[in-house]
Amino acid sequence: MMTKLAASITVMTLLLAACKPAATAPAPDIPAAMRQTATTLLQSPLLHATSIAVVYRGKEFMLHQGELETGKANPPNDTTLYEIGSVSKTFAGLLLANAVLDGKAALDDPIQNYLPAAYPNLQWQGQPVRLRHLITHTSTMPGMLPLQVNAILQDFTAHATPAKLNAAYADYGQQQFWQDLHAVSIKGPLGKDYAYSSAGTELIAHTLETIYGMPYADLLAQFIAREAGMRDTRLKIAAGDSGRLAPGYHSDNPVITTPMPQLPWGAAGNLKSTMPDMAKYLRLQLSAHRAVVESHKPLVRFQDDFSIGYFWNIGSNRQLGTHYVHHGGVPRAQSYAYVVPRYQLGVFIITNQSGDATAGAMESALAPIFGTVESMESAK
Numbered sequence: 001m002m003t004k005l006a007a008s009i010t011v012m013t014l015l016l017a018a019c020k021p022a023a024t025a026p027a028p029d030i031p032a033a034m035r036q037t038a039t040t041l042l043q044s045p046l047l048h049a050t051s052i053a054v055v056y057r058g059k060e061f062m063l064h065q066g067e068l069e070t071g072k073a074n075p076p077n078d079t080t081l082y083e084i085g086s087v088s089k090t091f092a093g094l095l096l097a098n099a100v101l102d103g104k105a106a107l108d109d110p111i112q113n114y115l116p117a118a119y120p121n122l123q124w125q126g127q128p129v130r131l132r133h134l135i136t137h138t139s140t141m142p143g144m145l146p147l148q149v150n151a152i153l154q155d156f157t158a159h160a161t162p163a164k165l166n167a168a169y170a171d172y173g174q175q176q177f178w179q180d181l182h183a184v185s186i187k188g189p190l191g192k193d194y195a196y197s198s199a200g201t202e203l204i205a206h207t208l209e210t211i212y213g214m215p216y217a218d219l220l221a222q223f224i225a226r227e228a229g230m231r232d233t234r235l236k237i238a239a240g241d242s243g244r245l246a247p248g249y250h251s252d253n254p255v256i257t258t259p260m261p262q263l264p265w266g267a268a269g270n271l272k273s274t275m276p277d278m279a280k281y282l283r284l285q286l287s288a289h290r291a292v293v294e295s296h297k298p299l300v301r302f303q304d305d306f307s308i309g310y311f312w313n314i315g316s317n318r319q320l321g322t323h324y325v326h327h328g329g330v331p332r333a334q335s336y337a338y339v340v341p342r343y344q345l346g347v348f349i350i351t352n353q354s355g356d357a358t359a360g361a362m363e364s365a366l367a368p369i370f371g372t373v374e375s376m377e378s379a380k
Helices: 004-019 030-042 085-101 131-135 148-155 161-168 174-181 198-212 216-228 239-244 275-285 290-295 358-365 367-378
Strands: 049-056 059-066 300-303 306-308 313-317 321-330 333-340 345-351
Touching: 030 049, 030 059, 030 345, 030 358, 030 367, 049 275, 049 367, 059 275, 085 131, 085 198, 085 216, 085 290, 085 321, 085 333, 131 198, 148 161, 174 198, 198 216, 216 275, 275 333, 275 345, 321 358, 333 358, 345 358, 358 367
Parallel strands: none
Antiparallel strands: 049 059, 049 345, 300 306, 306 313, 313 321, 321 333, 333 345
């Protein structure tokens, strides 16, 4: 959910993680811990199915459990395409980190340098909004454009919300985005306060297009295929693949809802991916790839145990040490990505339901996996 709700989920997750104890009775191995996680999660009201990918010290584990539609015996599988929501932002951050290392951009560049027209409103007290402010959610940009979407998402769990989102974005493209950007007011101060902004992420996608001279979708597809072997991750679903897209449920509505509408660039939350591809992404995030290392650098520290890098939220606690987290959510799916360098551990979990309690249920259900890994590491 690319809103204040997503921001509050992120902050709450990191604060809770700082004091979360290890699982009291860790499972004997990673597959057993994953089954325990899935079973616990699917005991939550409204949840239909889950898929989990774990990469641990070079080994890969995959689990699918439940039914995509209750009573239809159609479990997810390795070919299922899921909407990963705002985890998409970490891909944009990775591409920007690569551009910075290539000398094609600098974090202190004013965003105005990359825009198609003058936007004198994108400044505060004479200081311009810079790339670093956008990737750390410290620009005070609004959560979404058009602005009326922010009002729609204030009542996220209302059954009418997906239809209202579809209507708001039915004819909304980049031209409309540029028009609406003139109405944005920067409250300031820049670089200080966390204010989650998907609109800012869309500006990063445009910046990358300007830098490399190609559409963001093509730039992303080429990069992740080349650097991670990911060839089943995309911003838009081709007609032939529509049957692979996981059905999903919004809040407590028992009727399958529509996919998240397409954003002007899609970098903020439109990626769809399979679990094997997300495992490849975890491997990349655990590697020494220079752009990954750059994207993990803490750029703004909000609390002792909460910083942010290139869109990655950076937490720290006794159990996991320094780790990188991002929540993803659209009106019919929610996910979490965890990258834990201390244990060379990566976890991606997703479910095809999206409600107020979904994120907390996923986070709590992951305890057996983290506890088991901690136990295995302690036994070495």
